[in-house]
Each structure stands twice: as structure tokens, then as C-alpha cells.
Amino acid sequence: MSEKKRRRGEAGPSATGKKSRPSSRADELRKQLKSDADILESVRRMSAASKSSTSKTLTLSDLNLSSACREVSDRDASSVLLSIERAALDAARSILSGSGFSFDIPSRSSSNQLYVPELDRIVLREKTSARIFANLSTVRKATITARVLSLVYAVLRRNIHVTKRDLFYTDVKLFQDQSHSDAVLDDVSCMLGCTRSSLHVVASEKGVVVGRLIFYDDGDRIDCTKMGIGGKAIPPNIDRVGDLESDALFILLVEKDAAFMRLAEDRFYNRFPCIIVTAKGQPDVATRLFLKRMKTELKLPVLALVDSDPYGLKILSVYMCGSKNMSYDSSNLTTPDIKWLGIRPSDLDKYQVPEQCRLPMTDQDVKAGKDLLEEDFVKRNEGWVKELEMMVKTRQKAEIQALSSFGFQYLSEVYLPLKIQQQDWL
Amino acid sequence: MSEKKRRRGEAGPSATGKKSRPSSRADELRKQLKSDADILESVRRMSAASKSSTSKTLTLSDLNLSSACREVSDRDASSVLLSIERAALDAARSILSGSGFSFDIPSRSSSNQLYVPELDRIVLREKTSARIFANLSTVRKATITARVLSLVYAVLRRNIHVTKRDLFYTDVKLFQDQSHSDAVLDDVSCMLGCTRSSLHVVASEKGVVVGRLIFYDDGDRIDCTKMGIGGKAIPPNIDRVGDLESDALFILLVEKDAAFMRLAEDRFYNRFPCIIVTAKGQPDVATRLFLKRMKTELKLPVLALVDSDPYGLKILSVYMCGSKNMSYDSSNLTTPDIKWLGIRPSDLDKYQVPEQCRLPMTDQDVKAGKDLLEEDFVKRNEGWVKELEMMVKTRQKAEIQALSSFGFQYLSEVYLPLKIQQQDWL
Numbered sequence: 001m002s003e004k005k006r007r008r009g010e011a012g013p014s015a016t017g018k019k020s021r022p023s024s025r026a027d028e029l030r031k032q033l034k035s036d037a038d039i040l041e042s043v044r045r046m047s048a049a050s051k052s053s054t055s056k057t058l059t060l061s062d063l064n065l066s067s068a069c070r071e072v073s074d075r076d077a078s079s080v081l082l083s084i085e086r087a088a089l090d091a092a093r094s095i096l097s098g099s100g101f102s103f104d105i106p107s108r109s110s111s112n113q114l115y116v117p118e119l120d121r122i123v124l125r126e127k128t129s130a131r132i133f134a135n136l137s138t139v140r141k142a143t144i145t146a147r148v149l150s151l152v153y154a155v156l157r158r159n160i161h162v163t164k165r166d167l168f169y170t171d172v173k174l175f176q177d178q179s180h181s182d183a184v185l186d187d188v189s190c191m192l193g194c195t196r197s198s199l200h201v202v203a204s205e206k207g208v209v210v211g212r213l214i215f216y217d218d219g220d221r222i223d224c225t226k227m228g229i230g231g232k233a234i235p236p237n238i239d240r241v242g243d244l245e246s247d248a249l250f251i252l253l254v255e256k257d258a259a260f261m262r263l264a265e266d267r268f269y270n271r272f273p274c275i276i277v278t279a280k281g282q283p284d285v286a287t288r289l290f291l292k293r294m295k296t297e298l299k300l301p302v303l304a305l306v307d308s309d310p311y312g313l314k315i316l317s318v319y320m321c322g323s324k325n326m327s328y329d330s331s332n333l334t335t336p337d338i339k340w341l342g343i344r345p346s347d348l349d350k351y352q353v354p355e356q357c358r359l360p361m362t363d364q365d366v367k368a369g370k371d372l373l374e375e376d377f378v379k380r381n382e383g384w385v386k387e388l389e390m391m392v393k394t395r396q397k398a399e400i401q402a403l404s405s406f407g408f409q410y411l412s413e414v415y416l417p418l419k420i421q422q423q424d425w426l
Numbered sequence: 427m428s429e430k431k432r433r434r435g436e437a438g439p440s441a442t443g444k445k446s447r448p449s450s451r452a453d454e455l456r457k458q459l460k461s462d463a464d465i466l467e468s469v470r471r472m473s474a475a476s477k478s479s480t481s482k483t484l485t486l487s488d489l490n491l492s493s494a495c496r497e498v499s500d501r502d503a504s505s506v507l508l509s510i511e512r513a514a515l516d517a518a519r520s521i522l523s524g525s526g527f528s529f530d531i532p533s534r535s536s537s538n539q540l541y542v543p544e545l546d547r548i549v550l551r552e553k554t555s556a557r558i559f560a561n562l563s564t565v566r567k568a569t570i571t572a573r574v575l576s577l578v579y580a581v582l583r584r585n586i587h588v589t590k591r592d593l594f595y596t597d598v599k600l601f602q603d604q605s606h607s608d609a610v611l612d613d614v615s616c617m618l619g620c621t622r623s624s625l626h627v628v629a630s631e632k633g634v635v636v637g638r639l640i641f642y643d644d645g646d647r648i649d650c651t652k653m654g655i656g657g658k659a660i661p662p663n664i665d666r667v668g669d670l671e672s673d674a675l676f677i678l679l680v681e682k683d684a685a686f687m688r689l690a691e692d693r694f695y696n697r698f699p700c701i702i703v704t705a706k707g708q709p710d711v712a713t714r715l716f717l718k719r720m721k722t723e724l725k726l727p728v729l730a731l732v733d734s735d736p737y738g739l740k741i742l743s744v745y746m747c748g749s750k751n752m753s754y755d756s757s758n759l760t761t762p763d764i765k766w767l768g769i770r771p772s773d774l775d776k777y778q779v780p781e782q783c784r785l786p787m788t789d790q791d792v793k794a795g796k797d798l799l800e801e802d803f804v805k806r807n808e809g810w811v812k813e814l815e816m817m818v819k820t821r822q823k824a825e826i827q828a829l830s831s832f833g834f835q836y837l838s839e840v841y842l843p844l845k846i847q848q849q850d851w852l
Contacts, residue, residue, distance in 0.1 A: 154834075155834065158834070158835070160691060160692070160834060160835065161655075161687070161691055162688075162830070162834045163684045163687070163827070165684055165825075165827050165830075166684065166688075166827055166830040166834055167830075169783055169825075169827050169828055169829075169830040169831050170830050170831055170833075170834070171831070172780070172782040172783050172831065173780070173782045202687070204683040204684060204687065204706070205656060205683070206632065206706070208659045216654075217653065217654020217655060217656055218654040218655045218691070219654070220652040220653060220654045221652070222652075222653070222654065226646040226647070226648075227643065227646060227648070227658070227659075228642075228643020228644040228645070228646045228648065228661050228666065229587075229643060229644045229661050229662065229663055229666060230631060230643055230658065230659040230660055230661030230662065231659050232653070232656065232658065232659065233634045233653075233656040233657050233658060233659045234656055235654050235655050235656030236655065236656065236687055237655055237691070240654065240655060257630040257631070258589045258591055258592065258630060261587070261589070261628070261630065261662055262588075262592075265586060265587055265644070265663070266586070280630070280632070354598070354599070356598040356599045357595055357598050399591075399595075401589070401591050401592055401595050402595055403595075404588070404591075404592040404593075404595040404596050405595050405596055405597070405598065407596075408580075408581065408584070408586060408588045408592055408596070409584070409586065
């Protein structure tokens with residue numbers, strides 16, 4: 001895996017070769033670059049700290065909250081099968097004892113959600129409600145719940161994976177609308193205390209990964225240094241992913257596929273041992289699970305490269321804190337400790353991004369930025385607050401690709417190496 | 427590559443196990459299935475015909491149209507570099523001789539487009555226009571053209587690949603809006619007579635491939651039978667793809683990622699040697715180039731699995747005929763001979779897809795269907811016309827996943843094998 005691939009292009013003047021002011025600033029910054037070994041030293045320290053970190057991830061039980069709060073966990077098929085059988089037995093017993101047929105379903109409403117600052121995550125409180133078969137207002141939902149349980153049971157028994165849409169189509173007459181089967185699926189996942197992926201109901205993947213990572217996808221050994229420029233598609237079935245190995249020093253989380261392509265083509269990971277991953281915009285569940293998995297098993301720091309706009313930060317927040325409607329599943333989907341490497345509002349002046357490559361923020365952008373300033377995950381990081389305040393004040397945003405104004409390979413040859421050398425992350 | 431992977435689940439009753447009428451029809455169809463060897467015989471014949479086919483793809487010169495029409499072709503970096511140098515020399519000579527500075531740009535307007543029935547493609551006629559520097563109405567475009575030529579030259583010299591967005595950001599002051607640099611890029615591609623990929627300006631990829639295919643992505647050997655369930659992301663840079671090898675009998679082109687996932691998880695390609703590819707909806711340029719490349723080099727028949735609705739057929743048409751605004755590049759992007767395997771309107775009754783799994787077509791759907799009936803690529807295939815007329819008449823559509831109503835693996839275990847056994851494609 002340590003085999004060095006040829007790198008294309010040399011560190012030289014920018015591709016355009018013009019000598020205007022932005023370019024000379026770019027050249028100046030390029031001159032500040034130390035040797036690769038020196039640059040790596042900075043990240044090696046962070047990486048070592050991350051690996052030796054004894055501060056294990058806090059759980060609800062560490063906080064004495066396990067009885068007051070509910071979380072789900074990844075469980076293997078046989079244990080979920082057992083839980084479903086138990087649920088069926090409970091129902092049968094309840095019927096035989098004359099108490100009727102009903103399910104006890106955890107409430108997923110926002111009034112039952114709780115932000116736990118120590119965990120930096122949203123979890124569910126303990127409130128549940130009875131879903132009674134012999135009641136006109138709940139009979140339909142109770143029937144759907146029984147049906148979904150039996151379908152999931154069949155899927156797990158066959159050891160296959162299906163999508164939510166597949167599930168819906170198995171009984172359109174009963175479910176009527178996919179939102180109904182989807183909602184009950186989430187109920188079932190809470191009720192059984194396992195993640196949706198443990199139910200073998202998966203989302204479609206759109207993420208890709210490349211770099212210093214070897215893993216197994218359904219038994220096939222995947223070496224991500226040998227995945228060309230296209231990279232490896234992140235598998236939808238996280239439970240079929242195993243045996244992660246890596247000699248990387250960090251994970252580079254990239255918002256957009258254009259930047260991913262640049263780094264993959266330049267084989268950035270050979271110069272700076274890292275794993276590069278992108279969900280191509282809004283993160284999907286498969287990519288979030290995969291990132292969490294890498295972070296947990298490899299204990300690597302995660303550095304994020306997103307656009308300098310509120311949307312870029314929103315994407316970071318989805319990786320870090322999850323989205324509200326999946327709060328019960330948050331511990332498996334969220335990677336709390338992500339460093340904001342760039343593009344940060346302060347970079348625009350520091351790197352002298354030309355005025356015409358910056359974009360004016362719309363009123364809606366500014367509002368989104370101000371809303372973010374009220375979010376817990378921003379507030380607890382002073383550096384982020386400052387950057388965000390600067391963004392809202394200057395009303396300027398910029399895409400990662402604005403760096404192309406200094407040459408197409410400026411991102412991989414100057415910007416990122418300098419960022420790492422200066423440990424310039426928040 | 428011929429190594430057999432375990433297949434999950436057995437051909438048995440549908441996952442849901444219920445004995446309602448649709449299921450019994452499903453069982454009935456399942457019983458019609460012959461042995462895998464027999465089924466493969468059908469496709470083997472088609473595959474052999476496809477491989478031995480001496481009818482080489484027609485070109486413009488075969489039709490004596492090469493002087494009247496213009497097409498672009500894939501060319502390597504050194505030859506494109508030479509063309510750019512020549513264009514620069516021509517301009518210099520023209521200036522020195524007192525004729526001034528101008529480019530001769532092929533017109534890409536629809537009045538200059540021509541549908542060639544023999545090729546089943548749209549090509550450009552010969553009309554060009556002078557883009558003169560010393561003229562107020564064209565000076566800006568002439569300047570942009572010169573700039574794009576010099577940028578592309580730099581990219582090719584470095585032997586890297588960039589996106590359209592990267593290109594735009596190198597000189598926002600001049601380009602002002604990305605649509606301006608994009609349009610000139612297409613002009614340059616026509617002017618130099620090479621594809622956009624030959625200019626090393628690539629689109630982001632979203633397609634994935636899995637199955638009996640080995641190829642090289644930027645020097646890395648990729649065995650697509652060993653890509654797990656996630657599959658291999660199709661590389662954006664088609665010119666870095668090489669040495670395709672395959673023992674597949676056909677290419678299965680799938681509209682949606684859910685169906686792709688089902689087939690990948692069931693390792694369908696081990697039972698029926700094939701290459702499975704999807705662009706996850708609307709086809710992107712990288713996937714179209716990749717399909718064309720496979721079809722041309724491996725000489726395999728292409729079978730398409732799309733939703734039974736006008737949108738599914740539109741997707742087929744993009745693969746087959748291209749889109750109008752890329753007509754000059756059509757020979758590299760289009761794969762004319764694709765068979766419509768399913769889901770076809772006639773399948774809904776043949777497979778007795780339950781009423782509640784069919785969706786009513788909206789007025790807009792019906793209009794789209796009627797519009798398709800006027801399209802050349804539909805009209806020249808009688809079978810397609812009949813199917814489409816049935817769709818418009820019954821006003822019913824259905825997704826691939828409607829087959830899940832017979833069990834989650836019905837698609838891979840019954841529907842597709844039976845389709846192939848009966849050579850049921852159009």
C-alpha cells in the first residue's frame with residue numbers, strides 16, 4: 001500500500017502562468033511550504049493524539065441517562081431476529097391473557113427529543129405510546145407494524161438487503177403511501193432498539209472513497225489506493241463492510257466531487273497519507289455510516305474541506321450532529337469531532353482569493369448563516385463562531401473551486417499542504 | 427474471474443410467503459424457468475451474433491457525408507496540443523498578413539444540425555462563422571476563445587483533468603458567467619474536431635459498474651467481480667480507462683440504483699455472466715462514454731432495464747441518440763443498438779403486476795409518451811411503438827421495484843432469467 005504512484009505536474013507557476021497580483025500572492029504562499037516530511041510532522045502529532053486518545057466516546061450510560069433516554073445500536077441479524085420473535089411472542093401472550101393485541105412504540109416527536117451537550121447529539125427520551133389493534137384510530141398502524149415486522153423478518157432470514165421502496169411495494173394495498181411504511185420502519189427500529197441498517201433496509205449510496213484504506217466489501221478485498229481516479233463506490237450495506245486497515249494519518253472529508261477528482265488524480269494520498277471521501281453534496285446515510293465506521297475503527301482525525309458558505313457548514317453539521325428526524329439513530333450516524341480545515345471565510349483574504357471569484361451572499365444565505373450561529377454545534381466552538389460572524393458580516397461566500405484561479409492544482413499543491421503545515425484547522 | 431460466489435437465498439416462494447393471486451402467477455412463471463445453462467443458450471446466441479457482426483459502425487465518410495457534415499473524435503493529448511499550436515500559428519499568420527485576428531467557429535445552432543437515419547444520430551452540418559477580434563460584436567467571444575485555448579493547452583501539457591467549473595474560475599473577470607466559458611469550450615471542441623474529453627475537461631461521474639469486467643483506471647487494475655455490493659465508481663476521465671476484458675455475454679443497463687443493488691447483492695453476474703451498469707437516473711456523460719466504450723470494445727449486446735414510463739424511455743433515448751446540445755459529440759456518446767428488456771407496458775399484464783403497484787399516468791406523462799411516439803428512435807422500432815401506444819392507452823406506469831410485490835428477489839430470480847430465456851427484448 002505504500003507503493004508510490006507517479007505524481008503529475010510539478011510545483012511550479014500556476015497553470016495560467018499570468019503574473020497578476022493574486023498569482024504573486026499564490027507564489028509567495030507556495031514559497032512558505034516546507035518539505036513534505038516537515039509538513040507531515042504536524043499532522044502526525046494530531047494523528048497520534050487521536051489514536052492514543054483514551055477519552056472513549058461517551059455513551060448514555062456513562063451519563064446515567066440510559067434509563068431516561070433511548071438509543072439504538074448496530075446489531076447482527078440473528079439478534080434482531082430474536083427480538084422480532086420476542087415481540088411476536090409478547091403480542092401472542094397479551095392476546096391469550098385477554099389484554100388484546102398492541103405494540104409499545106417509542107415516540108419520535110420533537111417533544112420527545114433531547115440534545116445532550118456531553119454527547120453533542122440528539123437522543124430520544126423514554127416516552128412511548130400503545131399502538132392498539134382493537135382501536136379504530138390505531139388499528140391501521142398496528143397492522144402496518146405487524147406487516148413490517150414480518151417483512152423485515154423475511155429479509156433478515158434470507159440475509160439480503162432491500163430499500164425502503166422495495167418494502168413499500170410488497171404491500172401497496174396496505175401501506176397505500178411509501179411515507180406510511182417508512183414511518184413505521186423507523187418505529188420498528190426504535191422499538192427493537194437497533195439501527196435501520198441492522199434491519200437490512202438500506203439507502204442508496206452516492207459516496208466514493210479513495211486513498212490509504214483497505215477494507216472488505218461483502219468479502220471482496222478493496223484497496224482504495226488502487227481504485228484509479230474514479231474511486232470506490234461506498235457500499236450501501238455497512239454491515240457487509242469489514243476489516244478496515246489503514247496507514248493514513250487523517251481522513252479528508254470533501255464536500256464536492258470536483259475537488260475529490262482533483263485530489264484523486266493528483267494521488268494526493270501518496271504524498272500525504274490520507275483517506276479521501278465525499279458524498280458529492282448532501283451526505284447520504286451510507287457515507288455517514290462509512291465515515292463514522294472509519295473514524296471509530298481507525299481512530300483518525302477528520303479534516304473537512306467544504307465551500308465557504310452556510311450550506312457547506314450545514315453539510316458539516318449533518319455529519320457531526322445528524323438530522324432531527326433520525327435522532328434515535330444518531331450515535332451510529334454522527335462523527336462529532338470534525339475539524340473545519342477550509343475553505344473558511346478568513347481564507348478568502350489570507351489566500352487573497354480574487355474579488356471576482358467570491359460570490360455575494362443572498363439574503364437567504366445571510367439568514368441561514370445567522371441561524372447557524374444559534375446552533376449548539378457552532379456555539380461550542382469559538383473559532384467557528386468567529387468565522388461564521390465574518391461570513392455574515394462580509395456577505396461573501398466562495399466555492400472550493402475558487403482556488404482554481406491560482407492554477408488548477410493549487411488546491412493539492414499549495415492550499416492543502418500549507419493548511420496542514422500550519423495546522424490551520426478549527 | 428469465473429470464480430463462483432455464493433448466491434444468497436434460494437429460488438423458493440416469495441419472501442412474503444402469502445398465497446394471494448399475484449403470488450400464484452409469480453409461482454407459475456417461476457416454474458417456466460429452464461436450467462441456467464438452457465437460459466444462457468438464448469443469450470449466448472445473441473452475444474455471438476453481436477461479436478461476429480461484420481456490420482461495422484457506419485461513419486460519416488461511409489455515407490459520403492464527411493465533407494458536408496462535421497463530427498468530432500477522441501484524440502490523444504499530443505495531437506490536440508498540435509492542433510492548438512496550429513490554430514495559434516494560423517492566427518499569427520493571419521495577423522501578419524494584415525487580415526486580422528479571427529477564429530473560424532462551427533455553428534452549433536439547431537439549423538446546423540442534421541439527423542442521419544443511417545447513423546441514427548444527430549450530427550452538425552458544415553456551417554461556420556468568423557469570430558473576429560476587431561469587431562465590437564465578437565471581440566469578447568474571440569478573447570474568451572483565445573483564453574480557453576490557452577487554458578486547455580496548459581491542462582493538456584500538465585496531463586491533468588479539470589472540470590468546467592475549474593476552467594471558469596481561472597478567469598472569472600473575463601468569463602463573467604460559467605455559461606460563457608462552457609459554450610466556448612464546446613466551440614473549441616468543434617473547432618479542433620475533438621471530443622470534450624479529449625480536451626481533458628471532464629464531467630463529474632455518478633455511475634457505477636459491477637460484474638464480469640476487468641479494466642484499468644489510471645493504471646490500476648479493476649476487477650468488477652471483486653467490487654462487493656457497492657461496485658466501482660465509473661471514472662470521469664475516460665481517456666485513462668483502458669484494456670477492457672470480459673467474459674460476459676451481455677451488458678445489463680439499469681436505470682436505478684435500487685435495482686442495481688439487488689443484482690449486485692445477488693451476484694446476478696455469476697449466474698448469468700454480464701456487466702451491470704447504472705447512472706442512477708439521468709445518464710451523465712462519463713457513464714455514457716463508458717457504456718459506449720464497453721459496447722465498442724467488447725462487442726456485447728446491451729439490454730436495458732428501466733421503469734415502464736415515458737421517463738424510462740427518455741433515459742434510453744439519451745443513451746441511444748444523445749441530447750441535442752451535444753450533437754457534435756454524438757458518435758462518442760451514443761450507443762445506438764440497445765434492446766428494451768423491461769419493464770415494458772406489456773409486462774404489467776404478462777407478469778400480473780397487482781393493480782395497486784401500478785401508478786396512474788398524469789396528463790403530463792401521457793403528453794410525454796405521445797411526444798416520444800413522434801421521435802425517430804421510437805418510430806423505427808415497431809415493437810417500441812406498440813408498447814408505447816399501450817402505455818399511453820392504458821395510462822398506467824410502473825417502476826422496476828413494483829416487482830418486489832412478488833418477493834424481494836423476484837427481479838433477479840424470476841423476472842430477468844425468464845426474460846432472457848424467452849429472448850423477450852425489443
